[in-house]
Amino acid sequence: MAPRRSAFFISDRTGITAEMLGHGLLTQFDQIEFTETTLPFVDNVEKALAAVDEINAAGRRDGLRPLVFSTLVDPAIIDEVARAEALVLDCFQIFIAPMEAELGVRSSHAVGRSHSVANGAGYFRRIDAVNYALSYDDGQSTKDLDNADVILVGVSRSGKTPTCLYLALQYGVKAANYPLIPEDFGTMKLPGVLSRMRGKLFGLTILPDRLHQIRSERRPGSQYAALANCVAEVREAEALMRNETIPYLDTTTRSIEELASTIMHQASLQRHIY
Amino acid sequence: MAPRRSAFFISDRTGITAEMLGHGLLTQFDQIEFTETTLPFVDNVEKALAAVDEINAAGRRDGLRPLVFSTLVDPAIIDEVARAEALVLDCFQIFIAPMEAELGVRSSHAVGRSHSVANGAGYFRRIDAVNYALSYDDGQSTKDLDNADVILVGVSRSGKTPTCLYLALQYGVKAANYPLIPEDFGTMKLPGVLSRMRGKLFGLTILPDRLHQIRSERRPGSQYAALANCVAEVREAEALMRNETIPYLDTTTRSIEELASTIMHQASLQRHIY
Numbered sequence A, B: 001m002a003p004r005r006s007a008f009f010i011s012d013r014t015g016i017t018a019e020m021l022g023h024g025l026l027t028q029f030d031q032i033e034f035t036e037t038t039l040p041f042v043d044n045v046e047k048a049l050a051a052v053d054e055i056n057a058a059g060r061r062d063g064l065r066p067l068v069f070s071t072l073v074d075p076a077i078i079d080e081v082a083r084a085e086a087l088v089l090d091c092f093q094i095f096i097a098p099m100e101a102e103l104g105v106r107s108s109h110a111v112g113r114s115h116s117v118a119n120g121a122g123y124f125r126r127i128d129a130v131n132y133a134l135s136y137d138d139g140q141s142t143k144d145l146d147n148a149d150v151i152l153v154g155v156s157r158s159g160k161t162p163t164c165l166y167l168a169l170q171y172g173v174k175a176a177n178y179p180l181i182p183e184d185f186g187t188m189k190l191p192g193v194l195s196r197m198r199g200k201l202f203g204l205t206i207l208p209d210r211l212h213q214i215r216s217e218r219r220p221g222s223q224y225a226a227l228a229n230c231v232a233e234v235r236e237a238e239a240l241m242r243n244e245t246i247p248y249l250d251t252t253t254r255s256i257e258e259l260a261s262t263i264m265h266q267a268s269l270q271r272h273i274y
Helices: A016-026 A045-062 A075-082 A093-103 A120-135 A160-171 A182-187 A208-218 A227-243 A256-266 B016-026 B045-062 B075-082 B093-103 B120-135 B160-171 B182-187 B208-218 B227-243 B256-266
Strands: A005-010 A034-039 A067-070 A087-090 A150-154 A175-179 A201-205 A248-250 B005-010 B034-039 B067-070 B087-090 B150-154 B175-179 B201-205 B248-250
Touching (some): A005 A016, A005 A045, A016 A034, A016 A067, A045 A075, A067 A075, A075 A087, A087 B093, A093 B087, A120 A160, A120 B160, A150 A160, A160 A175, A160 B160, A208 A227, A248 A256, B005 B016, B005 B045, B016 B034, B034 B045, B045 B075, B067 B075, B075 B087, B120 B160, B120 B175, B160 B256, B182 B227, B201 B256, B208 B227, B248 B256
Parallel strands (some): A005 A034, A067 A087, A150 A175, A150 A201, B005 B034, B005 B067, B150 B175, B150 B201, B201 B248
């Protein structure tokens, strides 16, 4: 095993893009253990100098040059960070020159344009979508379900709530969710309120073993969590969804962002924010 | 105004990293209007060929070469996409060679390593964090508040709930929130349950005009939403937070990810997931 090496994600704003790209790149080198640090809001030369000190100190401590993933925009700040005793990978500026050549215009070199609150409509859309997901969680309300962009259905603890919240926060999509409960399986029909919304329904399912594990954390030893009950509920929920031709995804081996982006794609949903 | 031009974000997984980086780059060219499309889960050559067809069709329709932002990992898929009649910007592979040189090892060229559900602990941590934020929303529960990584305080509708949910989903952080209500302002003291958690508290505030606007959408014409009431509540909440030396942020001009990443940074919180 090689010694630990430091990696930094540096940005003039939140650092989330640098983290996601840089972390994805680091996972391609799984022989090496990295110590990952985000340096957000590095938006003036003084902060850049402090960041360089922190990077250089990590390099001396590790005895290895750190890796630095940057989404900095301001040339003066970039120049300072480039002086760090590190491999500095510029994940943003490197694409600006070919884009300028292709587009035939100069870039604005302006910091923090995306997610800007100047875009007030997008901000409200997102807050609205979060409030919507919270109000229409677990079948709490069925009034105005027509306003939903998508309605997730599935057995209790199949992953509906976090997926709805991710759809709201990442995409500004209004996602309601409605549980499929044992009472629905007797008739093998959708609850009445859902049957006229068929086009908006998207199902989630889960392996019974995993469902048993999740429910057992919440209510250990209960009938609700019993493996036999989980097996039966999942089997019947899947039969109901097939019967009603509702598309569905297995959440067992998918992360929340995979579920959300797959639903966006398969249900052809429109994203409202970036 | 130049004509619209198409931009694609292509990935073998969710496309979220490509979208965030690519969208950030496009905002640097605000003279041009872009039509943005995500092509996720392009994980075999057949899907790559279909993606190239879609990209080429957009180029013919626009009469301009599309821009393509790629985080593809598999060389065979990358080769197909590189044949599109477009400016293909490789946002991932371009960094692999300098990283291999620096690290002295080969990359695994493996798809979808980050956010992998193989990392079961991270998956549960995130679901736990979401459930925590929902259970400890708006002071609903105060039992086990000791388990919170951070507790957001502020007046009603200052942005606490979406920020807590973002902290849970993006970072796996357990974030509770507790409202500051007019009853607290009489004594200028924290509610008892919070006073022994001072080290975990982080405040949110908001400009009264904006608060008035947000509350008016929810309860138009109410005393709760009245501008004079918003002015008074915000003034008193800020005085209370200063009095109790609780750090606080103004949410008026910040996006949810800015709030969340600033809190992570200023409160030195540990992220639990990537």
